[in-house]
Amino acid sequence: MSRRLLITGATGGLGMALAREALLRGHEVRATGRSHAAGEVLTALGAEFIAADLTHPQTDLAQFVAGMDSIVHAAALSASWGPKKAFERHNVTMTEQLLNAAAQSGALRFVLVSSPSIFAAYRDRLLIDEQSQPAKPPLNHYARTKLAAERLVLAPRRDALHCCAIRPRALVGPGDRVILPKLAELAGRSRVPLPRGGRALIELTDLRDAAWAICEAEARTPQLAGQAINISGGQPVTVHDVAYRLARALGKSPRFISLPVGLARTMAVLQEQWGMLTRAEHEPMLTRYKLATLAYSQTFDLAPARHLLGYQPRFDAMATLLAQAQQLALQEAS
Template sequence: MKVLVTGATGFLGKYIINELTEYGYNVVAFGRNEEIGKNLEKNKKVIFFKGDFTDNEKLSEAIKNVSGIIHAGGLSTVWGKWQDFYNANVKSTENILKLCREYSIKKLVFISSPSIYAGDKNQLNVKEEDAPNENNLNFYIKSKIEAEKKIREYNDIPSVILRPRGLFGIEDTSVIPRLLHLNKTKGIPIFGKGEQYIDVTCVENVALAVRLALENENAIGQVYNITNDEPMMFKDVLELFFRKTGIKGKYVKRNYFLAKFLVSIIEKIYLIAGIDKEPPFTKYTLYLMRYSQTLCIEKAKKELGYKPKMTVVEGVKKYVEHNRRN
């Protein structure tokens, strides 16, 4: 089976390709980074197409002769212009859906985000059906909700939606680097005692879930949360990384209500002034660090046969050992 992977040169995309080719799939890797793309082609089962997935002509060329599509590409950040998020996450998804229809694609797996659950409250064991119809906390969240709506609108396309939580692993450019940078500079803000429960997920496990969603016919039309199934307290996750790396954690206790007031003002200033650069702190980040949020993955375990192949401790160890060697 030949599969197209968008966002192929991104963090998750590369792991998806490794998982698929390991199990005998041929992959058309679609991405913008030509250097990484050429490196992907060292795997004889991979063909690289350089392009932007908002470009229908390029996508159409890449989609020919594939049976399945993994749409893992998109704009993933907490700040920016709505039009940019709309083009990258909503319009591009609709473009892909139209091409799925045109080329009779057998399965589309769409990588969404559990960020859509985010809110000013604790949420434990969140199920897929708990997702709100609207969430305007930031444009990224809004665009992911709109993209999921597009998937449901095109209900003639055999599709599956995955919501993987807190990805980390080798070559992660977001979660771990941000925390390490904060620890090195201002310190990591702690609200309360840092005992909020969170989920993180080894990127290898997300790639596994993608393959299972692709292969399981009963998954069509379904949505699945994906995590490591190991809820941990926020501070415990940090301490695990710091112990393995030999770094001393630098924590700064903050007053949540004061922080929320200041962040609200900062966001308004940035919006009014049209500043594209990400603010030093956002409501979304504040909610992540203040409240518990864990996801229920019973549906994925039962229907996909999903079972994480790497524990959080193993994932951290692998990340640290790689960084020491490089």
């Protein structure tokens, strides 16, 4: 059945994939984001694009949700370091205001793109499932505010709005501005330090699989109300393997060095403190949150996703990452 969907954060890698998936399903899509160039692509695909900063005080969210059946909220401030107020404004306040606007407009479905960062900790966490508890305390402002936003969305409601959340892990594919750029920067160095030798396990997720799962959650939201579902590519690989294969795809041959986790944690704290003292615009190369994701395993039990969504990864996320890396290498060489 065709519905009218609002997709926020549509000009990011995941947002673009969501718009494509929703349009393939026959839905009418209204997309918001800040990039006019990406907006032109969305318009060419058949979406209605509205350039906007949803966090601006003068932005009227009612105009975006008007006439929509569903809201897929993918917009967020995603970083491992930064000012507390910025994360609060982007990830909590905006979510609350959009949720209220959706309810007042008569929309019936609200899907939050949450994050498995809420589980990040200084210990290995394997086969995380729906019974697993978030880390206490959250490791950074991003994890804390995404958890707060998730709890707002999943709280019991007395109106007709049904809400659920999807937590996609380590997204790779066209439009990825997080994983590939940062790993490529590391691979370009002569020596690459890997906490604990890079033996931690990570599960990459193809953007297309994440978009399918989120759109499927939108379709099933009335049955999923109040639930959050973890999504990954389901193929655990070590950080060392990812780094090594990515470096080869980029035509690089760095030397990988095992970094003791205690030393790495001290380095992360010092880099964060220096960044705050100097009011650096860009996040440090190493933060405590990055350390947790690189040094400790995080894998997921996908049984709930299979049961609730019929989810099965269709794409090899590692192959997707390496293909993107090869394209990047060709661009840099030309």
